[in-house]
Amino acid sequence: MTALVTAWGLVMPGRLQDTAIDLNAGTLTCLVGPNGSGKTSLLHALAGIGGPLGEVRVAGVDPRTLGPGQRPRFCAYLPASRDIAWPLTARDVIALGLAEDDDQGRVDEVLDELGLAAMADRRLDRMSTGERSRVFIGRVLAAKPRLLLLDEPVTNLDPLWQLRLMDRLRAIARSDGRALLVAMHDLELARIYADRLIIMQDGTVAADGEPAELLDGPHIRSIFGIEKVGGAWRPVTP
Numbered sequence: 001m002t003a004l005v006t007a008w009g010l011v012m013p014g015r016l017q018d019t020a021i022d023l024n025a026g027t028l029t030c031l032v033g034p035n036g037s038g039k040t041s042l043l044h045a046l047a048g049i050g051g052p053l054g055e056v057r058v059a060g061v062d063p064r065t066l067g068p069g070q071r072p073r074f075c076a077y078l079p080a081s082r083d084i085a086w087p088l089t090a091r092d093v094i095a096l097g098l099a100e101d102d103d104q105g106r107v108d109e110v111l112d113e114l115g116l117a118a119m120a121d122r123r124l125d126r127m128s129t130g131e132r133s134r135v136f137i138g139r140v141l142a143a144k145p146r147l148l149l150l151d152e153p154v155t156n157l158d159p160l161w162q163l164r165l166m167d168r169l170r171a172i173a174r175s176d177g178r179a180l181l182v183a184m185h186d187l188e189l190a191r192i193y194a195d196r197l198i199i200m201q202d203g204t205v206a207a208d209g210e211p212a213e214l215l216d217g218p219h220i221r222s223i224f225g226i227e228k229v230g231g232a233w234r235p236v237t238p
């Protein structure tokens with residue numbers, strides 16, 4: 001199978017070692033790793049945040065070279081920090097994610113999808129943290145990008161919305177043949193939803209494979225310092 005996304009030569013001194021990654025169409029890949037292991041740095045490198053480095057191709061195109069009108073069609077990035085209280089409405093923020101030839105009607109579809117229709121005209125600074133998170137997620141879903149890069153999308157969401165969002169993300173990958181790379185800390189959600197798991201450690205890919213195999217293998221103990229005891233994760237005791 002030809003990869004939808006190929007990237008190579010991604011290097012950020014002290015943050016990301018020389019990294020290459022391929023992502024297939026129709027797959028949801030979860031990116032896990034301890035704090036400071038390089039998950040956000042890898043997403044930044046792919047999104048071109050802080051300037052382009054290395055090479056990135058999405059369906060043969062480097063999205064980092066495109067203008068704001070076309071780029072959302074190829075790649076969208078959800079930052080981990082969503083505490084921005086802009087005086088904009090949910091509708092305004094989601095519309096920011098559209099590509100230039102998108103129909104504005106798409107905004108209503110996204111509002112519905114994320115349970116935000118009733119607060120479409122409410123300002124971000126008058127929303128709860130989880131509601132605001134859903135609005136920012138709506139912005140990156142708006143233009144149906146081929147590559148979706150999401151940094152901790154379920155943080156701040158209640159349990160029902162965590163599951164609804166992960167269901168939706170998996171369905172988006174499958175039905176539209178897109179590639180999703182999702183950084184997260186919840187290993188059990190990753191087990192349920194990921195088609196593929198990448199474990200980062202010290203700015204590099206330490207393991208890459210089938211989620212259940214990696215989560216039940218030796219990497220979790222050695223990289224995270226936790227282990228399953230009686231069905232629950234516990235710190236490894238010396």
Ligand SMILES: Nc1ncnc2c1ncn2[C@@H]1O[C@H](COP(=O)(O)OP(=O)(O)OP(=O)(O)O)[C@@H](O)[C@H]1O
Nearest residue numbers: 014015016033034035036037038039040041042200
């Ligand atoms: N802007 C920056 N400049 C220099 N170093 C940075 C910068 N941002 C992060 N780092 C360092 O790069 C390394 C990787 O950080 P990164 O944010 O990619 O980790 P992460 O896996 O996303 O962590 P977390 O789970 O805490 O979000 C860390 O050692 C961090 O201290």
